[in-house]
Amino acid sequence: xxxxxxxxxxxxxxxxxxxxxxxxxxxxxxxxxxxxxxxxxxxxxxxxxxxxxxxxxxxxxxxxxxxxxxxxxxxxxxxxxxxxxxxxxxxxxxxxxxxxxxxxxxxxxxxxxxxxxxxxxxxxxxxxxxxxxxxxxxxxxxxxxxxxxxxxxxxxxxxxxxxxxxxxxxxxxxxxxxxxxxxxxxxxxxxxxxxxxxxxxxxxxxxxxxxxxxxxxxxxxxxxxxxxxxxxxxxxxxxxxxxxxxxxxxxxxxxxxxxxxxxxxxxxxxxxxxxxxxxxxxxxxxxxxxxxxxxxxxxxxxx
Amino acid sequence: xxxxxxxxxxxxxxxxxxxxxxxxxxxxxxxxxxxxxxxxxxxxxxxxxxxxxxxxxxxxxxxxxxxxxxxxxxxxxxxxxxxxxxxxxxxxxxxxxxxxxxxxxxxxxxxxxxxxxxxxxxxxxxxxxxxxxxxxxxxxxxxxxxxxxxxxxxxxxxxxxxxxxxxxxxxxxxxxxxxxxxxxxxxxxxxxxxxxxxxxxxxxxxxxxxxxxxxxxxxxxxxxxxxxxxxxxxxxxxxxxxxxxxxxxxxxxxxxxxxxxxxxxxxxxxxxxxxxxxxxxxxxxxxxxxxx
Numbered sequence: 001x002x003x004x005x006x007x008x009x010x011x012x013x014x015x016x017x018x019x020x021x022x023x024x025x026x027x028x029x030x031x032x033x034x035x036x037x038x039x040x041x042x043x044x045x046x047x048x049x050x051x052x053x054x055x056x057x058x059x060x061x062x063x064x065x066x067x068x069x070x071x072x073x074x075x076x077x078x079x080x081x082x083x084x085x086x087x088x089x090x091x092x093x094x095x096x097x098x099x100x101x102x103x104x105x106x107x108x109x110x111x112x113x114x115x116x117x118x119x120x121x122x123x124x125x126x127x128x129x130x131x132x133x134x135x136x137x138x139x140x141x142x143x144x145x146x147x148x149x150x151x152x153x154x155x156x157x158x159x160x161x162x163x164x165x166x167x168x169x170x171x172x173x174x175x176x177x178x179x180x181x182x183x184x185x186x187x188x189x190x191x192x193x194x195x196x197x198x199x200x201x202x203x204x205x206x207x208x209x210x211x212x213x214x215x216x217x218x219x220x221x222x223x224x225x226x227x228x229x230x231x232x233x234x235x236x237x238x239x240x241x242x243x244x245x246x247x248x249x250x251x252x253x254x255x256x257x258x259x260x261x262x263x264x265x266x267x268x269x270x271x272x273x274x275x276x277x278x279x280x281x282x283x284x285x286x287x288x289x290x291x292x293x294x295x296x297x298x299x300x301x302x303x
Numbered sequence: 304x305x306x307x308x309x310x311x312x313x314x315x316x317x318x319x320x321x322x323x324x325x326x327x328x329x330x331x332x333x334x335x336x337x338x339x340x341x342x343x344x345x346x347x348x349x350x351x352x353x354x355x356x357x358x359x360x361x362x363x364x365x366x367x368x369x370x371x372x373x374x375x376x377x378x379x380x381x382x383x384x385x386x387x388x389x390x391x392x393x394x395x396x397x398x399x400x401x402x403x404x405x406x407x408x409x410x411x412x413x414x415x416x417x418x419x420x421x422x423x424x425x426x427x428x429x430x431x432x433x434x435x436x437x438x439x440x441x442x443x444x445x446x447x448x449x450x451x452x453x454x455x456x457x458x459x460x461x462x463x464x465x466x467x468x469x470x471x472x473x474x475x476x477x478x479x480x481x482x483x484x485x486x487x488x489x490x491x492x493x494x495x496x497x498x499x500x501x502x503x504x505x506x507x508x509x510x511x512x513x514x515x516x517x518x519x520x521x522x523x524x525x526x527x528x529x530x531x532x533x534x535x536x537x538x539x540x541x542x543x544x545x546x547x548x549x550x551x552x553x554x555x556x557x558x559x560x561x562x563x564x565x566x567x568x569x570x571x572x573x574x575x576x577x578x579x580x581x582x583x584x585x586x587x588x589x590x591x592x593x594x595x
């Protein structure tokens with residue numbers, strides 16, 4: 001038994017099975033289970049990946065081929081026309097640049113504020129630190145909808161509507177609780193003796209932050225940035241609410257322009273645009289997925 | 304506590320995050336609460352109307368209750384796919400010996416795609432003219448009678464707008480639960496198996512209790528995400544046809560930015576927060592008690 005831990009033999013084949021039972025059936029049990037679980041795992045892989053492959057294939061299809069053809073069929077001929085139409089129609093470059101600015105700006109705020117907050121809460125410590133920590137943690141479950149109307153009104157009062165900060169502030173603010181949580185739990189692992197030794201050597205809180213905490217945080221920074229970038233790069237609701245002019249549109253808003261802009265939707269060009277805008281994040285994800293998966297796992301399992 | 308810290312240094316480090324958090328989250332919450340007691344269209348003067356918005360929402364607005372029921376359906380579908388599907392697949396994944404890392408990445412792919420792109424994708428998947436993948440698949444499976452325009456049929460539209468949201472995060476919850484399952488000590492399972500426990504008993508008596516803290520976190524995550532779900536229904540159907548796929552969140556958005564009824568929209572957004580808090584409370588109540 002113990003040599004086959006990973007195959008999880010059916011228990012009915014071991015103890016509860018009567019000795020008269022067919023040995024063949026007993027052997028088939030675990031195999032059937034194994035085969036079935038493999039099948040389910042791979043079916044889900046297809047379900048998760050196929051739609052994206054389909055978008056990619058469609059973006060290479062001839063328009064007429066798309067309208068008439070079998071959606072599962074391979075394209076009869078490959079064309080890059082859709083891509084040139086996608087670039088000609090919208091301001092794809094502009095949208096990508098805007099998304100980059102918003103993503104970088106928000107991430108900078110999240111990382112700096114997240115590290116500072118976690119440092120104050122976890123390393124420095126103060127009398128009401130537990131209350132402050134709780135206040136931040138509640139933010140993890142606060143839905144973003146609550147902020148839309150007030151921020152819209154506030155922004156229009158101080159002329160911040162339709163600017164990069166109008167997107168960056170709420171994106172960073174709502175991501176901050178999770179960042180503080182991740183940084184705090186990481187700072188909890190840095191031995192207290194490290195700090196005490198540095199203190200005895202005369203280092204103040206700023207120097208300790210710059211020389212010890214910051215350099216040690218690099219891995220956590222990568223994780224926090226990866227996890228947040230996905231949500232920020234794809235943010236729709238804040239951008240849709242606070243951005244009015246065309247030259248500030250981020251990718252999700254820009255993509256919307258493709259629908260109905262030409263009377264009839266040019267699906268193949270739209271899918272080409274989708275492919276172009278998905279690619280940067282996809283590449284980063286494929287390279288850094290370990291950091292991201294680690295972040296997602298530890299975010300939920302360390303609680 | 305750091306021995307050499309000063310009060311000033313605490314303030315220096317705490318101030319930037321607090322300011323950001325206050326500006327983006329705390330202040331808007333307070334403002335929404337205040338606004339919810341007013342009637343305001345953004346142009347004329349604000350008018351204090353006490354609890355009238357709440358009274359209207361709870362007793363005089365059938366559309367609101369319709370959207371609430373829809374939101375519950377949306378949450379249910381998301382939870383079945385994400386938590387139910389995630390747990391099953393994570394358990395299966397734990398039996399794999401090779402290729403786990405690759406499969407994890409593949410499962411997570413849809414989470415990287417923007418909701419606008421997903422909305423485009425599913426608009427095509429559900430379409431009937433030209434025939435999209437879903438209807439083609441039904442035809443191939445011999446279920447041709449089930450073909451329909453999924454997004455304009457009032458009976459299917461709610462499921463059709465919920466499924467993409469569930470689909471896109473199955474991988475996320477699978478990965479989290481899988482990581483938790485790997486921490487279950489092998490010896491415990493082996494001991495139980497030697498004592499004659501079957502697969503189901505091992506799962507319910509050993510594995511699940513062991514991962515319960517993670518299950519608690521993922522339940523809270525999935526439920527609160529689904530309660531604030533907005534993008535895909537808004538983009539796919541904008542609540543239609545009629546109100547058959549209108550959620551509380553999309554209704555609130557339209558009340559605010561289409562009807563510019565800021566007061567009533569704030570009331571609904573306060574309700575969304577209350578929804579999340581109640582849901583978290585319920586989850587803690589149910590899962591914590593069982594743990595004792």
